[in-house]
Amino acid sequence: MSADLRVGLDIGATKMLGAVVTADGAVLAQTREATVPGAAGVLATATRVLDRLAAEFDGVLPSHVGIGFPGLVDRDRGAVSHAVNLGLGDDWLPLAERLAERTGAAVMVENDVRAATWGAHVLSGADDLGYLSIGTGLAAGFVLGGVLRRGASGASGEIGHVPVDPQGRVCSCGQRGCLELSAAASALTAAWPADGEISPAAALFAAASAGDAEATAIRDGFCARVADAIRMLGLAVDPATIFLGGGITDLGQPLLAAVTAAVREQAVTSPFLAAINLAARVRLLPAGVPAAAIGAAMIWDAR
């Protein structure tokens, strides 16, 4: 097996996706498993994904594994904690060490949004980008001058917890009116419950396309809040390109069209905003590509 192969593991609350990736980001193999919650469950699920990938390479896993984890990450210790959706609390789980023992590979753990941000860099080749992760929560990552921004306290990109409405609801973080209360995918899901056949977001966008006035209003309101997040990234960091990420981007072009329309709408009354033309910088990553797992695999190269 080529020494240049890397394994990326994207750990999510409902599923884990593992991929074997070449040095230039091509996916040679991938597999997914439903995530079993709790420390033992997370370890068992991750081990199963890695074993299944190894099986595709004569039982030998590539020597380096990178993990994107949705919670607090201590990169130096390879330990994780505070992932409510995974059933992990205050205790630190030495994830890298445990998986290294079980697989013989070197294991590195990174925050999931930053791993996906690095994936956007690998896939696009862009050296100056923001990545906006629209999921249960809302957070961003940056690659600036080819360097992955981690920040002094690991809080870089936590724009979901910037308050933008003094009259807003209290957020789980303890503040009031946080951006993520209206711009995360969960806000949309709550506003348009679905029957389970397709995702709430897909159902909403389909109803809006079919002319449903309520669906259109909810879609446009949500996209206006995503545009707020894009504006915040643009005015704070001013990246050359801003990628949208998260499961909601499975919607594809209709999402991109609605979001860029909302970004343009904000600039109608503001020559200042119009001049920096954020709408022209918003992009989707290629459909069906596991950007987060690819970024996790390549995180060993991240500066």
Add this chain to the structure above:
Amino acid sequence: MSADLRVGLDIGATKMLGAVVTADGAVLAQTREATVPGAAGVLATATRVLDRLAAEFDGVLPSHVGIGFPGLVDRDRGAVSHAVNLGLGDDWLPLAERLAERTGAAVMVENDVRAATWGAHVLSGADDLGYLSIGTGLAAGFVLGGVLRRGASGASGEIGHVPVDPQGRVCSCGQRGCLELSAAASALTAAWPADGEISPAAALFAAASAGDAEATAIRDGFCARVADAIRMLGLAVDPATIFLGGGITDLGQPLLAAVTAAVREQAVTSPFLAAINLAARVRLLPAGVPAAAIGAAMIWDAR
């Protein structure tokens, strides 16, 4: 004269401050002039400042001049425009070229907030910092990994124009509820007119210290909005150190104390904010040091 000397020119709406600076940021000479508005006035004032500095070095100006300019800057052409407070409109003034003709020096122009940000880097030695400029407007700059962040469209750090209140007033930029409407020094000045003996900010802080309830409420309300700006910098970019800048920092420790108290207050209800401890990262630059002119002088070295 040593080839390592540089000239920095900090152009403001009311005055221009010029300084001759050594390679390690020490000021050998400085002078200031009241700014005459309009293109001809700006050129004449700048020329007079540079001539007076040259006079202190046997009539020979150091070979490199850096300028911090409060408006739109086209760095490649060394041209400036859109500086309402200087009486400059849409037309581009080739400031670098004109001053090079008049002085024989090489001239580089940079946005004033970014020049001051670089000055904070030179003076502190910090390689990872945010600089919050609290003046007529509100804007920030960043040095990240030793690199001055300029951004894809020059908008990096324009956090004053992030809307934070849907019920807020309309801003001059055309948006509603921009952060700068309540967190810029002009908001404080408007709330506490002074008699001209001392600055409105100094009068307000003195009255608050003396126990005036209204002054205390205005001071604390203003500092809470500055804390909002610090939180936005922290959650977007997460710099290791955040310097406060602008004329209001002449207030010194009482300002720093009031602002850090406000930052701490925001974290009382939020363990998330408390964990990243922004209050411990807020700093003032040394008093009486012309950081913006020093940064302008050293802008030739900025990456």
